[in-house]
Amino acid sequence: MKMEDMSLSGLDNSKLEAIAHEIYTELVEDACLGLCFEVHRAVKCGYFFLDDTDPDSMKDFEIVDQPGVDIFGQVYNQWKNKECVCPNCSRSIAASRFAPHLEKCLGMGRNSSRIANRRIASSNNLNKSESDQEDNDDINDNDWSYGSEKKAKKRKSDKNPNSPRRSKSLKHKNGEIGGNPDPFKYSNSAGINYETLGPEELRTLLTTQCGVISEHTKKMCTRSLRCPQHTDEQRRAVRVYLLGPSASLPEAEGGVENDSFEVAESQALMSRLQWDGSSDISPSDSASSKASTNNSESRKTKKKKPHLGLVSGTPGLGSSKKKKPKPPPPHPQHL
């Protein structure tokens, strides 16, 4: 410290100035050296000339500085004059107003003029077919509102359990391969909630429809009496369950078909003998039903089906009758 004091205090102004300049040059040379290192590294690594572009292409991308155009030389408000034609009412609307217009015109939101228009049209229009068509259109048009889309999805899932693929697989499982094609297979598959029906309704229903209660949906099958998805035992069990032990397959009383009359009668008899008092829910269409006595019985018969034409006196007989409608049923043996 002492030495420094001595040295610095003894300096005159010119010397101080020289030192200051020296320090300054040192600093500048430092900066130059830094730049040299930087450039050298860039050259050796090969990225020094990367930002080089030839002047011709630079000309193309020059910034335009003229009134009325943007920096790319484009007219900047040209889109303002664009007009769109509404697909619904075919008016031409300014592009900036098109989205709000479409919303109103196609009927999204609360004050949808389309729904109002439809209501007016359907109330005025007495032509039923046309209004039907419009309804149809409304159902199918699920592009525009979230709610209807959801509805459509729900509808789909409702349909799903009875989709052709599934019913086919069930058919296969029930062993009805080669059975006559059922015309009502796809048309009438909604299902009925049996709990809401009165006894009279039940009876009439069961004389015309299959009526087997599905394990999954708890609804009754609404197909014809000979629907291939369910076996005759299942139908019989449902009738026993719903109408009491004296009930039988309606074919027995109605005589729907001459060919199957005696068979049905014998079946009814057998069912009366074998199934009296049993109040089990019908074995469902899936093979994974719980093991009650009825179920195991029906499953056994299902498996044995190919041979059942010869074995007499089993309830599984009914399901095999469709395969062989012509030969006379072996009813004398057990009558």
Place this chain on the structure above:
Amino acid sequence: MNKDAQMRATINQKLIETGERERLKELLRAKLIECGWKDQLKAHCKDVIKEKGLEHVTVDDLVAEITPKGRALVPDSVKKELLQRIRTFLAQHASL
């Protein structure tokens, strides 16, 4: 002469010790980038490199070519400001 060199050494030491040298360097760098000195020098570097050939450029070549130009290109305002700061520093530490 010996005394002079000694004095310079002490001043340099002081500059580094106090961190003033770093501050000055940072200030100079910022100012030089701001005024476009760096871009000018880079353009000059490009010329030099193209002249010598990309493969044959060495750091020594660059330094030899660039430093005189770099020194000359520093704007007067930057030079004045820097010198002013150095003088202030020297005055502060000369009074000690």
